[in-house]
Amino acid sequence: MVTNVFVYNSSEAHMKFLQKHPVRLLKFALPKTADVVIIGGGIIGAACAYYLSAAGLSVHLVERHFPASGTSRACDGLILLWDKSGPELALGQESIRLWGQVEEHLEEDFGFERSGTILLAENGEQLQAGEKRAQALRESGQRAEILPAGRLATLEPEISPHLAGGILFPDDLQVDPRRATLALLAAAKRQGVKLQAESEVIDIQHAPGEGGGVRGVVTSQGVIATPRVVCAAGVWSNHIARMVGIDLPTRPRKGHILVTARRPGFIHHPLLEGGYVTTVESAHDARQVALVAEMTTSGKLLLGSSREFCGYDRTVSLSAIQELATRATRFLPGLESTPIIRSYAGLRPWSPDGLPLIGPTRVPGFYLATGHEGAGICLAPVTGRLVTQMITEEARRPEAEVVAPGRCL
Numbered sequence: 503m504v505t506n507v508f509v510y511n512s513s514e515a516h517m518k519f520l521q522k523h524p525v526r527l528l529k530f531a532l533p534k535t536a537d538v539v540i541i542g543g544g545i546i547g548a549a550c551a552y553y554l555s556a557a558g559l560s561v562h563l564v565e566r567h568f569p570a571s572g573t574s575r576a577c578d579g580l581i582l583l584w585d586k587s588g589p590e591l592a593l594g595q596e597s598i599r600l601w602g603q604v605e606e607h608l609e610e611d612f613g614f615e616r617s618g619t620i621l622l623a624e625n626g627e628q629l630q631a632g633e634k635r636a637q638a639l640r641e642s643g644q645r646a647e648i649l650p651a652g653r654l655a656t657l658e659p660e661i662s663p664h665l666a667g668g669i670l671f672p673d674d675l676q677v678d679p680r681r682a683t684l685a686l687l688a689a690a691k692r693q694g695v696k697l698q699a700e701s702e703v704i705d706i707q708h709a710p711g712e713g714g715g716v717r718g719v720v721t722s723q724g725v726i727a728t729p730r731v732v733c734a735a736g737v738w739s740n741h742i743a744r745m746v747g748i749d750l751p752t753r754p755r756k757g758h759i760l761v762t763a764r765r766p767g768f769i770h771h772p773l774l775e776g777g778y779v780t781t782v783e784s785a786h787d788a789r790q791v792a793l794v795a796e797m798t799t800s801g802k803l804l805l806g807s808s809r810e811f812c813g814y815d816r817t818v819s820l821s822a823i824q825e826l827a828t829r830a831t832r833f834l835p836g837l838e839s840t841p842i843i844r845s846y847a848g849l850r851p852w853s854p855d856g857l858p859l860i861g862p863t864r865v866p867g868f869y870l871a872t873g874h875e876g877a878g879i880c881l882a883p884v885t886g887r888l889v890t891q892m893i894t895e896e897a898r899r900p901e902a903e904v905v906a907p908g909r910c911l
């Protein structure tokens with residue numbers, strides 16, 4: 503903010519300052535306008551920037567730290583269909599199709615793999631529940647293969663022999679979420695998007711009164727005049743929405759992940775335990791843990807994951823690490839001697855009905871793209887596409903109604 507004073511004040515001291523800082527002069531002296539300003543440089547903001555710029559709009563993306571500095575670097579990169587049903591499944595199917603297109607279009611490698619996933623069943627009851635999911639997915643056109651214990655052991659020899667079996671979902675994908683965010687942003691920049699990093703949004707200018715629309719975005723590096731804002735600030739979207747008088751019902755839901763030393767080839771598919779969906783759907787505040795194991799391209803394992811409501815606290819808890827490690831060795835006993843080299847925690851943007859909030863609000867020009875909880879990586883492309891269709895008034899997909907923010911504002 504102070505730097506704006508330098509631009510408009512021509513006193514001698516200020517002219518000296520500007521001579522010393524020619525780059526800053528350029529940065530702050532240029533008038534900034536955009537068709538759309540996106541707030542947040544996570545996977546959702548990046549996908550919105552990618553599709554909006556592809557549609558020919560001038561886009562400015564504002565990120566207070568650096569790209570992928572929020573939840574999109576503190577998560578797994580699984581693109582799952584089997585954990586979804588109804589409208590969320592339809593969104594997921596469309597997003598998987600779009601991820602395939604994105605992979606072909608982007609120049610950067612972001613660890614995209616058609617890995618499939620395996621759902622692990624510890625007992626007959628879990629196997630039956632898995633078979634039901636498999637049947638429902640097949641009816642929606644996806645593939646699913648029931649794995650009796652012997653076949654599971656052939657595919658994944660490190661799995662504990664106590665398991666009853668599993669289900670292979672071959673259509674699920676895997677990406678490196680941080681690199682995917684950066685790759686989408688790099689493509690968006692090639693399409694003309696201006697990325698303003700280390701720049702915090704501190705206010706949104708909008709005309710007062712009912713029907714008053716967005717006019718501009720006030721950042722720590724100056725004001726950008728715009729008639730449209732896409733709020734893609736993850737769990738921090740609540741703070742942004744309050745700037746235009748909207749209270750969001752979303753809450754941060756913390757999750758921990760452990761990173762092991764390199765064990766290339768230890769598992770061959772991402773693995774999730776049968777009870778995973780119960781933890782996703784539960785509304786309890788207390789921590790819940792379910793195994794999610796994923797191999798990274800560098801041969802390290804990511805072991806998750808936990809879910810708990812504890813505000814905006816992102817510190818790593820020792821008890822969570824212990825719970826995750828115990829859980830992982832229950833399913834993969836060979837991990838007992840594998841060192842944990844790192845751990846981190848991220849905040850999922852949880853919404854009350856489990857669906858994201860995507861679309862316009864009662865403030866003209868203020869759009870939401872948040873509330874994806876544990877599916878933001880999966881649903882990023884379809885979110886970017888929907889936001890773009892809404893802004894350009896192209897024909898929309900029917901799912902647009904289901905995710906419309908008005909349902910819970």
Ligand SMILES: Cc1cc2nc3c(=O)[nH]c(=O)nc-3n(C[C@H](O)[C@H](O)[C@H](O)COP(=O)(O)OP(=O)(O)OC[C@H]3O[C@@H](n4cnc5c(N)ncnc54)[C@H](O)[C@@H]3O)c2cc1C
Nearest residue numbers: 542544546566572573574580703736757848877878879880
């Ligand atoms: C442990 C864990 C595992 C997960 N696993 C998966 C998975 O396997 N598959 C999947 O699909 N999803 C997964 N998720 C969920 C996924 O990570 C999130 O849904 C997704 O990352 C949310 O992306 P986002 O862009 O909305 O938010 P973020 O990545 O948090 O981005 C928001 C950005 O907004 C910026 N920002 C905030 N306030 C301001 C401001 N005032 N001004 C400017 N910038 C601002 C922040 O700095 C941040 O960079 C997981 C999440 C966790 C925690």
